[in-house]
Amino acid sequence: xxxxxxxxxxxxxxxxxxxxxxxxxxxxxxxxxxxxxxxxxxxxxxxxxxxxxxxxxxxxxxxxxxxxxxxxxxxxxxxxxxxxxxxxxxxxxxxxxxxxxxxxxxxxxxxxxxxxxxxxxxxxxxxxxxxxxxxxxxxxxxxxxxxxxxxxxxxxxxxxxxxxxxxxxxxxxxxxxxxxxxxxxxxxxxxxxxxxxxxxxxxxxxxxxxxxxxxxxxxxxxxxxxxxxxxxxxxxxxxxxxxxxxxxxxxxxxxxxxxxxxxxxxxxxxxxxxxxxxxxxxxxxxxxxxxxxxxxxxxxxxxxxxxxxxxxxxxxxxxxxxxxxxxxxxxxxxxxxxxxxxxxxxxxxxxxxxxxxxxxxxxxxxxxxxxxxxxxxxxxxxxxxxxxxxxxxxxxxx
Amino acid sequence: xxxxxxxxxxxxxxxxxxxxxxxxxxxxxxxxxxxxxxxxxxxxxxxxxxxxxxxxxxxxxxxxxxxxxxxxxxxxxxxxxxxxxxxxxxxxxxxxxxxxxxxxxxxxxxxxxxxxxxxxxxxxxxxxxxxxxxxxxxxxxxxxxxxxxxxxxxxxxxxxxxxxxxxxxxxxxxxxxxxxxxxxxxxxxxxxxxxxxxxxxxxxxxxxxxxxxxxxxxxxxxxxxxxxxxxxxxxxxxxxxxxxxxxxxxxxxxxxxxxxxxxxxxxxxxxxxxxxxxxxxxxxxxxxxxxxxxxxxxxxxxxxxxxxxxxxxxxxxxxxxxxxxxxxxxxxxxxxxxxxxxxxxxxxxxxxxxxxxxxxxxxxxxxxxxxxxxxxxxxxxxxxxxxxxxxxxxxxxx
Numbered sequence: 001x002x003x004x005x006x007x008x009x010x011x012x013x014x015x016x017x018x019x020x021x022x023x024x025x026x027x028x029x030x031x032x033x034x035x036x037x038x039x040x041x042x043x044x045x046x047x048x049x050x051x052x053x054x055x056x057x058x059x060x061x062x063x064x065x066x067x068x069x070x071x072x073x074x075x076x077x078x079x080x081x082x083x084x085x086x087x088x089x090x091x092x093x094x095x096x097x098x099x100x101x102x103x104x105x106x107x108x109x110x111x112x113x114x115x116x117x118x119x120x121x122x123x124x125x126x127x128x129x130x131x132x133x134x135x136x137x138x139x140x141x142x143x144x145x146x147x148x149x150x151x152x153x154x155x156x157x158x159x160x161x162x163x164x165x166x167x168x169x170x171x172x173x174x175x176x177x178x179x180x181x182x183x184x185x186x187x188x189x190x191x192x193x194x195x196x197x198x199x200x201x202x203x204x205x206x207x208x209x210x211x212x213x214x215x216x217x218x219x220x221x222x223x224x225x226x227x228x229x230x231x232x233x234x235x236x237x238x239x240x241x242x243x244x245x246x247x248x249x250x251x252x253x254x255x256x257x258x259x260x261x262x263x264x265x266x267x268x269x270x271x272x273x274x275x276x277x278x279x280x281x282x283x284x285x286x287x288x289x290x291x292x293x294x295x296x297x298x299x300x301x302x303x304x305x306x307x308x309x310x311x312x313x314x315x316x317x318x319x320x321x322x323x324x325x326x327x328x329x330x331x332x333x334x335x336x337x338x339x340x341x342x343x344x345x346x347x348x349x350x351x352x353x354x355x356x357x358x359x360x361x362x363x364x365x366x367x368x369x370x371x372x373x374x375x376x377x378x379x380x381x382x383x384x385x386x387x388x389x390x391x392x393x394x395x396x397x398x
Numbered sequence: 399x400x401x402x403x404x405x406x407x408x409x410x411x412x413x414x415x416x417x418x419x420x421x422x423x424x425x426x427x428x429x430x431x432x433x434x435x436x437x438x439x440x441x442x443x444x445x446x447x448x449x450x451x452x453x454x455x456x457x458x459x460x461x462x463x464x465x466x467x468x469x470x471x472x473x474x475x476x477x478x479x480x481x482x483x484x485x486x487x488x489x490x491x492x493x494x495x496x497x498x499x500x501x502x503x504x505x506x507x508x509x510x511x512x513x514x515x516x517x518x519x520x521x522x523x524x525x526x527x528x529x530x531x532x533x534x535x536x537x538x539x540x541x542x543x544x545x546x547x548x549x550x551x552x553x554x555x556x557x558x559x560x561x562x563x564x565x566x567x568x569x570x571x572x573x574x575x576x577x578x579x580x581x582x583x584x585x586x587x588x589x590x591x592x593x594x595x596x597x598x599x600x601x602x603x604x605x606x607x608x609x610x611x612x613x614x615x616x617x618x619x620x621x622x623x624x625x626x627x628x629x630x631x632x633x634x635x636x637x638x639x640x641x642x643x644x645x646x647x648x649x650x651x652x653x654x655x656x657x658x659x660x661x662x663x664x665x666x667x668x669x670x671x672x673x674x675x676x677x678x679x680x681x682x683x684x685x686x687x688x689x690x691x692x693x694x695x696x697x698x699x700x701x702x703x704x705x706x707x708x709x710x711x712x713x714x715x716x717x718x719x720x721x722x723x724x725x726x727x728x729x730x731x732x733x734x735x736x737x738x739x740x741x742x743x744x745x746x747x748x749x750x751x752x753x754x755x756x757x758x759x760x761x762x763x764x765x766x767x768x769x770x771x772x773x774x775x776x777x778x779x780x781x782x783x784x785x786x787x788x789x790x791x792x793x794x795x796x
Contacts, residue, residue: 031768033759062763108790109768139669224739224773231772253776269667269679271537272690281667285688292670292679381671 013046020045021094022081023074025113026216029065032109036095039112045094049075084217088190090117099123107235107261111214115189118210122180126305127157128266128297129233131254132166132243133276140166140244140276142378143268145173147241150294152177155309156301159184159237161229162197162204166243166251171204178316181209184236186229188219212236230254231261238305239264241291245279255283264300266291341368345376346396349386354393411444418443419492420479421472423511424614427463430507434493437510443492447473482615486588488515497521505633505659509612513587516608520578524703525555526664526695527631529652530564530641531674538564538642538674541666543571545639548692550575552716553707554699557582557635559627560595560602564641564649569602576714578607582634584627586617610634628652629659636703637662639689643677653681662698664689739766743774744794747784752791 003011024035024045039045041059048056048069056066068074085092093100093114101123104110116123130148132140148158148170158174160167162183174181183204185193189211192198205211214232215225230253234240240258242265245251258265265288270277284290289300298306338346344367349355361370368376377394380386387397401409422433422443437443439457446454446467454464466472483490491498491512499521502508514521528546530538546556546568556572558565560581572579581602583591587609590596603609612630613623628651632638638656640663643649656663663686668675682688687698696704736744742765747753759768766774775792778784785795 029763029767031759033756033768109772139671143670224770227773227776228769248780252780256776256779268670269675269682269688271668271672271675272541272666273537274669277667278690281688281690284667284682285694290667290679290683290688292676296683378671 016046016049017044017096018092018094019075019078019082020048021096021112022092023048023069023078025111026077026081027061027065027068027074029062032111034060034062034065035112036110045096081216085115088117088217090115090189091120092116093120093123101236103238104232104235107231109231110235111232113214115213115215115217116210117189118205119180119208120210122157122182122208122210123212123236125155125157125179126301126308127159127179127182127237129159129237129240129254129258130166130170130243131160131230131233131240131245131251132170133245133249133251133279134163134165134167135246135276136165136169136244137274137276138374138378139270139274140268141169142375142382144169144243145375146379146382147243147268147291147294147297148173148181149177151297152179152181154294154298155179155312156297157182159233161186161226161233161254162193162200164194164196168197168200170243171200171209175203175207175209180207182236183209183211184229184233185211185213186215186225187213187221188215188217189213190217191220193221226250227253231257234258234261234263237263238302239266239297239300241266241268241297242280242283242288243268244270244274244276246275247278249279251279255279255288264289266297266300268292339376339379341372342376342379344368345373346380346385349394349396351396354389354395357392357394360394414444414447415442415494416490416492417473417476417480418446419494419510420490421446421467421476423509424475424479425459425463425466425472427460430509432458432460432463433510434508443494479614483513486515486615488513488587489518490514491518491521499634501636502630502633505629507629508633509630511612513611513613513615514608515587516603517578517606518608520555520580520606520608521610521634523553523555523577524699524706525557525577525580525635527557527635527638527652527656528564528568528641529558529628529631529638529643529649530568531643531647531649531677532561532563532565533644533674534563534567534642535668535672535674537668537672538666539567542567542641545641545666545689545692545695546571546579547575549695550577550579552692552696553577553710554695555580557631559584559624559631559652560591560599562592562594566595566598568641569598569607573601573605573607578605580608580610580634582627582631583609583611584613584623585611585619586613586615587611588615589618591619624648625651629655632656632659632661635661636700637664637695637698639664639666639695640678640681640686641666642668642672642674644673645676647677649677653677653686662687664695664698666690737774737777739770740774740777742766743771744778744783747792747794749794752787752793755790755792758792 024030038059038061053066053070056069095110095112099120144166152158152174155178157179158170158181160170171181181204187193192201234254234257240263242251242255255265267280267283267288268291348363361373385397387395422428436457436459451464451468454467493508493510497518542564550556550572553576555577556568556579558568569579579602585591590599632652632655638661640649640653653663665678665681665686666689746761759771783795785793
C-alpha cells in the first residue's frame with residue numbers, strides 16, 4: 001500500500017494542526033477558553049505558526065502570549081513536547097480529533113490537548129467516575145472495589161483520580177474487567193502521584209486501561225491542579241459515583257462539577273455516625289441517586305449508553321436473565337470456588353461462635369496481612385457468608 | 399359550682415353518644431367504615447339504642463350486627479367495657495370528641511373508639527412516629543434513641559409501637575423530654591406485649607406519656623393486629639421516621655401507610671452491607687427524606703407545626719440561633735487568611751453585582767490563568783464566600 005502525495009499532504013496538515021493546539025497549550029496565559037477562541041478566530045490551529053502579531057492579538061491572545069507564539073518559542077516547545085511524549089510511550093489528542101473523548105467536549109472548558117498513555121480506544125467508551133475520600137473505612141474501600149468490578153464487568157469503564165483510598169480501590173476493582181479503567185491525573189503522565197500507586201499505574205496501562213492528563217510532561221503535583229482535574233474526571237463520565245467523602249473534601253468538587261455538567265450523581269449511603277458518610281448522604285439529600293448495588297447505577301444510565309452495553313453483552317453471550325441478574329447485595333451466592341484468601345478467612349470462622357477481629361488477624365498472620373483480611377471479610381459479608389456482630393466479632397453464616 | 403339540669407342533660411346525651419359508639423365498636427362485623435356510615439345515617443350514635451331492626455339494617459349494618467345491637471347485647475357490652483376501662487385507670491375517646499386526635503380523622507378509616515391510658519392532652523400534640531426493626535444493630539438503637547430525644551426536646555411527641563428494638567429505644571429516648579411519648583398498641587391497653595416492656599409501659603404513663611389502642615380490653619397479641627395498628631401510628635403523626643428495617647418487615651407497612659396518608663417519610667441511611675439499612679435506604683430511593691440529624695426532620699415539618707413548636711420554645715426561652723444550626727455541603731467559613739489567588743479573585747468580585755466569568759478571567763489575566771481562576775472560584779464557593787449565578791456569573795457573599 002502506497003501513500004499518495006495528497007494523503008501525505010493531508011497527514012502533514014493534520015500534524016501541523018495538532019502541533020498548533022499543543023503550541024497554544026504550552027503558551028503562558030492561555031487557558032482552555034482562550035485557546036478555543038483563538039483557534040476559532042484564526043480558523044485553524046496551524047495558522048498560529050503563520051499569523052502576524054496583530055492577528056494573534058486580534059484572536060484574543062494577551063500580548064505576552066502572542067509574542068511567545070510569534071517569536072517561535074511556542075512552536076519549539078510544542079515540537080519538543082511532542083517528541084518527548086512519544087519517547088515516553090504516550091500520545092496526545094487535540095480537541096478537534098475524533099479520538100478525543102467526545103463527551104468531554106460538552107463541558108464549559110474542555111482541555112485543548114490531552115496527554116495520554118495506554119489504550120486510546122477506551123477514551124471513546126462510556127464510563128463512570130468512582131471517587132471518594134483518601135481515608136476510607138473498610139466499608140468504603142470494599143464498596144468502591146465491588147461496585148467498580150460489578151460495573152466494569154458489564155462493560156462500563158471506571159474512571160478515577162488514582163488518589164489513595166477510594167480512587168485506588170475503584171481502579172483495582174475494575175482492572176480485570178471488560179470495562180477497564182482510566183486514571184485522570186493532576187500531574188504530567190510521567191509523574192506518578194502518589195508514589196505508592198506506581199505499580200497500580202503500570203497495571204492500569206498493562207491491563208488495557210489508560211492514563212489521561214491535561215498537564216505537560218513533568219508537571220509535579222500542585223494542590224490547585226487536582227480540583228481542576230476533577231472537571232475532566234466528571235466531564236469524561238456519564239455519571240459520578242461518590243463512595244465516602246468527608247465534610248471538607250475534594251470529592252465534593254467533583255460532585256459539584258458533575259452537577260454543573262449535567263452528569264448524574266450517584267452516592268453510596270452510610271451510617272451517619274461515620275464521618276465519611278457525610279458527603280454521600282448529603283449528596284443524596286440534594287438529589288443524588290442512592291446507590292446500594294451496581295443496578296442502581298445501571299438503571300439510571302442514559303438509555304443509549306445502556307443499550308450499547310447491553311448489546312455488547314448479548315454479543316458476548318453474557319446475557320443475564322432479568323430474573324437471575326438482580327444480584328441483590330444479600331443473596332448472591334455462586335458456586336465458584338472462593339479466592340484463596342477468602343477461603344482461609346472463612347475456614348477460621350465458626351458458625352456457632354463469634355470470633356473477635358484481633359484474634360482472627362493473629363490466627364492468620366502467617367498467611368495474610370490485616371488489610372487483606374479486611375478485604376476478604378468484606379467480600380464474604382457481601383456474599384452473606386460471614387456476618388459481623390457488634391464489637392468487630394465475626395461469625396460464619398449458614 | 400352547681401350543674402344545671404340543662405347541663406346535666408347535655409352530659410347525659412354526650413355519655414349516651416359515647417356509649418353508642420362503643421356499642422358499635424363491640425358489635426361483630428362492624429369495622430371503622432361501617433360504624434361511621436351507620437352513625438351518619440342514624441344522625442347520632444345514641445340513636446342505635448332506639449332504632450328498629452329495619453332502621454339499623456337501613457343504616458348499612460349486616461343482619462347479625464343489627465340483631466346484636468337491637469336485642470341489647472351491644473349496649474350491655476358497651477356499659478361493661480366502659481366500667482372496666484375506668485377501673486383499669488384508662489379512658490376512651492370516640493371519633494366525634496374534641497380530645498380524639500384530630501389528625502387521625504384525616505385517614506381513610508379512623509377507629510371509632512380509641513382506648514387510652516395516661517395523658518389525654520398529649521393526643522392533640524403534633525408528633526412523629528419513630529419505627530424500625532425488632533433486631534436493630536447498635537447503630538440503629540443509638541439513632542432511634544438520639545433522634546427521639548433530640549426531637550422530643552424540641553416539643554415533638556414521639557409515637558411508636560413499643561415493640562422490641564427500635565420502637566422501645568424511641569420511647570426511651572423521648573421519656574424525659576418535653577414532647578413525651580405515645581405508644582400505640584396492637585393489644586388491649588391492659589395487655590402488655592412484649593412482656594419485657596412492662597416497665598417501659600409504666601414509665602411512659604408515669605412520665606406524662608400515653609398508651610393508645612383501638613382494641614378492647616383483654617385483646618391478646620394476634621399477628622394480624624399489628625399491621626392494622628400501624629395505620630394509627632402513622633395516622634396520628636405528622637411524619638414517620640424509619641430507622642432500620644429489613645427487606646420483609648412490618649416497618650415497611652407503616653411507611654407504606656404513611657405515604658398513602660400523605661405523611662412525610664423520613665429514613666436514616668445506613669451501610670448497605672447492613673441488612674437493616676435495606677428498608678431506610680430503599681425508602682430514600684423512593685423519595686423518603688434522608689435523615690442524619692433532628693434538623694432534617696425539623697426543616698420538613700408542616701409549617702404550622704413548626705411555627706407552633708418554635709413559639710413554644712421561644713416562650714420557654716429555648717430559642718436556638720438559626721445561624722449555628724445548619725450545616726450545608728457548600729458553606730463553611732473559617733478565619734484563616736485566603737491563599738493569594740483566591741484573594742485576588744475575591745477582590746474582583748462584588749457583593750451587589752454579578753460578574754461574568756469571561757470578564758473575570760480577562761480582568762485577572764496578568765495575574766492568573768483561567769484554570770487557576772476556576773480552582774480559586776471552586777474553593778471560594780465551597781467556603782460559601784462566592785456564589786455562582788446562572789450563566790457563569792459570580793457574586794461575593796456576605
